[in-house]
Amino acid sequence: MRSARQEGANAFQSLAVAGATGNSAGKPRSAARRMPMSEAAYPIVSGILDLVPASRWAFARIGPHGDLALVFESHRDGKTHRALTDELKRQRQEVPTGPRIAATLGQFGDCTSGVTLIFADTRETFGILTLLRTPDFGSLTSSEITVLTLALHAASDRLAELRLQTPTPITAKPKHQPTGSPSEPPDGAFYVLDADLQIVLAWSSEDQRRVASTGLHSRIAERLPLVLEESVRQLTAGWSSVSVNEPGIGHPVPFLVIQTQPMSGPAGFFVGVRVERYRPPNSLTAAVARFHITPREVQVLKLMLDGQHLDAIAKQLFITSSTVQDHIRNMLDKTESSNRSELIARVLGWNAAPSHERNRPSRSSAVTPR
Numbered sequence: 001m002r003s004a005r006q007e008g009a010n011a012f013q014s015l016a017v018a019g020a021t022g023n024s025a026g027k028p029r030s031a032a033r034r035m036p037m038s039e040a041a042y043p044i045v046s047g048i049l050d051l052v053p054a055s056r057w058a059f060a061r062i063g064p065h066g067d068l069a070l071v072f073e074s075h076r077d078g079k080t081h082r083a084l085t086d087e088l089k090r091q092r093q094e095v096p097t098g099p100r101i102a103a104t105l106g107q108f109g110d111c112t113s114g115v116t117l118i119f120a121d122t123r124e125t126f127g128i129l130t131l132l133r134t135p136d137f138g139s140l141t142s143s144e145i146t147v148l149t150l151a152l153h154a155a156s157d158r159l160a161e162l163r164l165q166t167p168t169p170i171t172a173k174p175k176h177q178p179t180g181s182p183s184e185p186p187d188g189a190f191y192v193l194d195a196d197l198q199i200v201l202a203w204s205s206e207d208q209r210r211v212a213s214t215g216l217h218s219r220i221a222e223r224l225p226l227v228l229e230e231s232v233r234q235l236t237a238g239w240s241s242v243s244v245n246e247p248g249i250g251h252p253v254p255f256l257v258i259q260t261q262p263m264s265g266p267a268g269f270f271v272g273v274r275v276e277r278y279r280p281p282n283s284l285t286a287a288v289a290r291f292h293i294t295p296r297e298v299q300v301l302k303l304m305l306d307g308q309h310l311d312a313i314a315k316q317l318f319i320t321s322s323t324v325q326d327h328i329r330n331m332l333d334k335t336e337s338s339n340r341s342e343l344i345a346r347v348l349g350w351n352a353a354p355s356h357e358r359n360r361p362s363r364s365s366a367v368t369p370r
């Protein structure tokens with residue numbers, strides 16, 4: 001008689017083999033094909049797939065009683081529900097509670113690697129996502145593991161909110177904490193990029209511990225995930241070693257924020273990049289009162305914080321793009337901000353000083369990130 005682990009592995013093998021075509025290496029498989037945008041988890045899954053390409057993926061919302069309530073997948077073969085159920089069971093045998101990122105526990109057919117994310121708090125499990133890769137995608141890079149870890153905790157909080165409960169902070173380690181169970185959310189990661197945006201230095205306190213404790217094997221990243229690199233490229237457009245370069249803040253996906261800083265020294269000119277989990281403010285009430293932001297401007301601001309572009313904001317609010325620009329311009333004036341990055345920083349309380357109060361000549365000097 002076959003064990004449950006063998007049956008689960010065979011289920012994932014079927015999931016990986018059936019229909020694994022039509023996706024070239026390096027191109028994310030969009031969640032839009034299989035998950036309606038009305039699904040509350042869509043921004044989470046779509047954002048993760050934009051950051052970390054996969055040959056195949058499967059996601060399930062988990063109900064209050066531990067059953068798989070909703071299942072979405074890149075390839076429909078009738079076996080995903082069983083595969084995810086078995087995968088969740090095996091992962092929970094390793095670590096009973098809390099959010100988890102680990103190597104997928106099964107065989108993958110033509111997929112040679114996989115990662116499983118379990119979205120949870122200390123009381124309940126809210127969802128499970130598996131990402132499987134064929135050899136042409138290669139194994140996960142260290143920067144991909146970092147962004148997946150940040151996504152894990154942000155998504156766990158979001159799915160907890162959808163369960164109509166307040167997420168439970170994970171602050172205290174149990175006396176006998178299982179291997180691989182994170183004790184607290186990660187702070188983020190810092191990278192130094194050269195002029196071609198290649199990584200020359202990376203630091204994340206989570207990477208080494210997670211690789212050691214979860215069975216994930218990664219390649220040293222030479223570049224940031226494509227979505228993050230493009231955001232850095234936009235934020236640093238016009239930077240040079242002979243000009244005054246402005247730090248920037250971007251919100252490329254719903255659960256991540258990136259900050260760019262100019263860095264220079266004897267070795268030349270570099271770009272400092274900090275990638276952090278986006279923590280939405282509990283309320284924009286303080287910023288609204290402080291800067292006298294109108295209700296319509298608040299609507300625009302919230303959509304900006306969700307990473308929406310001008311045309312998308314205009315469509316959702318049934319106004320023109322030029323009107324959206326007018327609202328943004330008004331908020332720039334009210335917050336004394338010189339650009340949208342600075343506007344976001346000020347309304348989120350990140351202590352960005354107004355443009356006219358900053359010492360501009362010091363901008364070209366080396367910056368020590370916080």
